[in-house]
Amino acid sequence: MRREIGYWHREGRELFYYLEFKPETAEFYLTCEHTPSEGEGSVRSVLLSEARGERYYEDALLIIKEELFKHYTV
Numbered sequence: 594m595r596r597e598i599g600y601w602h603r604e605g606r607e608l609f610y611y612l613e614f615k616p617e618t619a620e621f622y623l624t625c626e627h628t629p630s631e632g633e634g635s636v637r638s639v640l641l642s643e644a645r646g647e648r649y650y651e652d653a654l655l656i657i658k659e660e661l662f663k664h665y666t667v
Contacts, residue, residue: 595624598656599649605630612653613638621657623647 599610607628614621621641625648628634644650 596656598652601648610649612641612656621653623650623653 601608
């Protein structure tokens with residue numbers, strides 16, 4: 594499962610950021626797909642528990658918290 598959490602564009606270079614969940618391992622990843630104006634693109638995935646300091650890390654955590662507790666009441 595994947596959810597887009599960010600986008601960055603400058604001078605023909607695009608970066609798409611996703612929060613991914615892999616059910617087979619029960620792990621979250623922060624993934625960045627890079628599409629340059631020339632040449633081939635690339636994909637970089639970092640285990641969320643190791644992604645502190647990465648762009649959109651805090652947004653990924655917020656999405657998880659909001660979805661996990663959206664029906665929680667005291």
